[in-house]
Amino acid sequence: MLRAMRLILAHDNADLDAIASLALARKLHPDAIPVLHGGLDGSERTAFILFKDALGILTPEDLPDEEIESLIVVDTHDLGRLGEYAEVARKVPVLVYDHHPTEGEVPPGHYQLVGSCATLLTRRIQQEGIELTNPEATLALAGLEADTDFFQNGNTTREDFQAAAYLSQFADLRVVREITRQFFDPEALNILAELLKNPGWQDIGAFRVILKILQPEDRIPGAGLAMRLISLTGADAVFLFLQDGERTDVVARARQRGPNVARILQDLGGGGHKQAASARVDLPPEEAYRKVLECTAWQEKPILVQDRMTRDVRTLSDSLKINEAIVELVKIGHNGAPVLHEGKLVGMVSRRDLDRAMRHGLQNAPVKSVMSRRVISIEPDEPLGHATELIRKHSVGRLPVVKGGHLLGILTRSDLLGEAPPKPDLTEKVLGHLQMQDWEMIETVRENAPSTARIMLVGGAVRDALLGKHPTDLDVVVSGVDVIEVAQQSGLDFKCYPQYGNATLTLPNGNHLDLIQARDEYYTAPGAAPTVMKGTLEQDLARRDFTVNALALQLTPEVKFIDQHDGLSDLQAEVLRVLHPLSFLEDPSRIVRGARLAVRLGFRLEERTLSTISDALPHAEMAFKRLKNELLLVFQERTPGAVFEMLQEWGAGELYGFGDLTALKRADEARRKGEHVPTETLMALWLHSFAPEQRKQVARIWQIPKRTREVADLAGPEDFLRMSDWEFLYWCLLNPDQARAYEVAKLTPPRQVTGKDLLDLGMKPGSALGELLEHLKVLRQQEEVSGFEEELEVARRWIRDGRDAEG
Incomplete structure (x- = not known):
């Protein structure tokens, strides 16, 4: 009886990404055999020769004579592209890993629109905690770089960069460079020279493309030739038809603004991306050429200016004063803006020209006095390629989109690069949520800062503003100059703290703003206090706890939003993620900070971050002072009971070792209803959760006030009349059934x-x-009697002994 085997296959005409995906899929499915079928050329052939034995990649000739029970398919979901295995794929179960766009029904599997299939598989390998060998990582990184055209293709995503960073830890970068470098042999160079002489231009619809039939004696790097032709000729797309016996290989590459070559080659049974696709057909090259020309996809509507333009345009009125215009530009985070008169576009103004006018004392002059009246604009129904030509020809950063004199939108370089529709202006959103007095102080600092200074609003203020809240605590970081110099040039009263590198500014209205020197830090041991030194703004952001706290709004030299650690994505996903895996190990108090944030914001802790908590707990003692500070901050949260409960859920309850939280959760509920629950009440309820024999030691360790401990130790309430309000509330929350009687x-x-x-x-x-x-009244006031029975006894003695006996 024949044994059954499971194969891992890629599409025919396998590229580097497909070969790499074969090896990576084997890591996820070690019982399966990676098989490479079809011909190879160029860097693909080099990679296969280098890694064939190390990674166990076989050819069909190497396979044993066994039945195929199932297939794992990588880098394509089109089972018709599996060459000699296409028929098998129709009969056995198939699991797909693919990063290409899909239409209609597709086989079951894992799909994600990223730049390479190697990226998709690498991310799954990371999630599974599987280690990669040097050959595996080297081939994967080469495939990732090749398929994203070294991260320049429009299909490149943030995940591709993250996967590349991970793979580079294990890969041989020298070998990666050797594999991905395009070496043309003499025949390929001769073909390239001939192509440049006679490219084979075709004007099809809105596109100017090259279509060329080649009949080389040997296999040549078709993809490399196509890319080189695009860069040398400026073609919107290149289609090369390479004859291989009775079959034809079609290789297509396109610019971002070019046609969708994957859609065009679908009619030939091929596939790929909008900018990179291929097909292998049982047709002579002339027939394949004709089919490409006749493809209906060419007739698809070309991308127009109106498809990419930004419609929500921030404008200035031509009657606005110059100093007012500067404030508006700062608020919206732009260096320039269109100028309107009665709704029609009349000019463009730049921040640079406005600043120059201010230096000449023209702050009260209208914007129209300094605006440029020569405006390079474009109409909305023109092809996007025309916009590219205008931007290049006139060296402008943006094109107003105008129809009948009315401004409909604006087209920027980012729009031309094909980015997703712009997100709302985050700089404006952050600045718009500042209190007026905060804005005035920041603007004063910004206007008077030295030219070399970089000043940035960071952390919780930016995070809260993006969540639609008014920041209450501004964290302003300075680099490039000393904080004291910024404070001096602000013209405001200030107080410096050289030992911390900070300065506190005071406005005439009494408000304060803390300026903090940008710093870097490192930890000599887990849990130890950090060693701090001056650093850059980037280093200051990198040392923070969670990505959502590493968001920043740069204020000088220009206003711009900064997100180096993908904090915005985490903010939108409502996830807390540490900046690096050792974050909790270095400072275990960050676990408590995370719990406070998770409860306050309603966020969850990212799974990988959660898995690092257990390693950090043994080092908590080293971070005692910081944990004590965090404990005090927990009691300042709106629902401290929920914070402690979150720590328990994360497996970090031992940081403080509390007990039953039921009474503290009642305090949370009271606060949610708007009731005032003093900090002393919360601390007493928390302390009461410990066993009676533990409370004294816990209070001493965490420095809980003496009276709080005394109240928590009482077996029951004493004289209600002598109780403070916080003590009375403590007893009511501790014994809710008795609250009415109390x-x-x-x-x-x-x-x-x-x-x-x-x-x-x-x-x-x-x-x-x-x-x-009267005598009894005096005794009560002097607290010499307590209660009716004592008063009655005094009265009896008075009557018995006479008034002088008590006098």
């Missing part, structure tokens, strides 16, 4: 000895009775 007791006046009580004791009405009542 309230009645607190509100019920204490029983005092009255004239009737004295008459009942045998006294006669008269002045003596009045004197005794």
Whole structure:
């Protein structure tokens, strides 16, 4: 009986990414055999020769005579591109890993629109915690770089850069360079020279493309030739038809603004990306050429200016004063803007020209006095290629899109590069959520800062503003100059703290702003206090705890939003992620900070970040002072009970070692309803959660106030009348079933000895009775009696011994 085997296959005409994906898929499916079928040329042939044995990649001739029970397909979901295995794919189960766009029904598998299939597989390998060998990582990185055209293709994503960074830790970068370098042998160079003499131009629809049939004696690097032709000729796309016996290989490459070559080659059974595709057909090259020309995809509507332009354009009125215009530009984070008069475009103004006018004392002059009236514009229904030509010809950064004199939008270089529709202006969103007094102070600092200074609003203020909240605590970081120099040039009163590299500025209205010197830090041991030194703004961001706290708004020399650690994506996904895997190990108090943020913002902790907590806990003792500070901050949160509960959920409850949180959770609920619960009440409820024999030591370790510990240690409430409000609330939250009785007791006046009580004791009405009542009142005020029974005893002695006995 024949054994059954599982194969890993890529498409025919395999490129570097496909070969790399064969090896990576084997890491996820070690029981499967990677098989490379079809011909190879150029760098693909080099890679296969180098890694064939090390990675166990076989050819069909190497396979044993066994049945195929299932297939794993990489770098394509078109089972018709599996060459001799296409028929097998229709009969056995198939699992796909592919990064290409899909239409209609597709085989089951894993799909993600990233720059390379190697990226998709690398991310899954990272998630599974699988280690890569040097050959595996080297081939994977080469495939990733080749398929993204060294990260220049429009299909390149952030995930590709992250995967490349991961792979570079294990790869041989020298070998990667050798594989991906395009070496042309003499025949290929001769073909390239001939192509440049006679490219084979075709004007098809809105595109100017090259289509050329080649009949080389040997296999040549078709993809490399196509890319070289695009860069040398400026063609929108290149299609090369390479005859290989009775078959034809079609290789297509396109510019970002060019046609969708993957869609065009679909009619030939091929596939790929919008800018890179291939097909292998059982047709002579002339027939394949004709089919490409006749493809209906050429008739698809070309990309127009209106398809890419930014529609929400920030404009200035021509009557606006120059100083007012500068404020507006700072708010929107732009260095220039279109100028309108009665709704029509009349000019463009730059920040540079406005600043020059200010230096000449023209702050009250209208914007129209300095704007440029010669505006290079474009209409919305023109091809995007025309916009590219205008930007290059006139060296402008943006093109107003105008119809009938009215501004409809604006086209920037980013729009031409094919980026997704622009996100809302984040600089404006951050600045728009600042309080007016904060904005005034920041603007004062910005205007007077030395030209070499970089000043940045960072951390929680930026995070909260992007979440639609008004920041209450501004963290302003300075680099490039000393903080003291910035403080001096601000013209404001200030106080410096040289030992911390900070300065506090004071506005005439009494508001304060802390300036902090940008710094870098390193930890000599897990949990130890960091060693701090001056650093750059980038280093200052990199030392922070979570990506959502590493967002920044640069204020000088230009206003721009900075997100070096993908914090914006995490903010939108409501995820807390540390900046590096050792973050909690270096400072375990960050775990508590994370719990506070998670509860306050409603975020979750990223899985990989969560997995690092257990390694950090043994080093918590080294971070005692920081953990103590974090404990105090927990009690300042709106729902501290939920924070402690979150720590328990994360497996980090031992940081403080508390017990039953039921009463503290009641305090959370009261706060949610808007009730005031003092910090002392919260701390006493938390302390009460410990066993009675532990409370004294816990209070000493974490420096809980003495009275708080005393209240937490009481077996039951004492005199309600002498209780402070926080103590009374403590008992009500601790014993909610008794709360009503406690309230009645607190509100019920204490029983005092009255004239009737004295008459009942045998006294006669008269002045003596009045004197005794007054005497009892004095004793109460001096707290020499407590309660009715003590007063009654004093009265009995007074009556028995006479008034002088108590006098």
